[in-house]
Amino acid sequence: MTHMRPMSESEGEFTSTHRHAATCRKCKSENVTCKTWESSDGAYEDYKYTCQDCGHVWWVDGIDA
DSSP states (O other): OOOSSOOOGGGEEEEEEEEESOOOTTTOOSOEEEEEEEETTSSOEEEEEEETTTOOEEEEEOTTO
8 A cells, every 4th residue: 555645643643762773864963763653544654763963854654655
């Protein structure tokens, strides 16, 4: 199943938060956290990355996208 449209954060909930071995796409810092987001209907799981140094946020679609 693929995303048919952009989904808002309110259409699901964050199930976990952890530090992640990722590099910020903006400032190249490695101080990044990742939140796992699951849609309310359980069909989608996506990942919200946040750089703790510069505040840059980006999303990565899960395998179901």
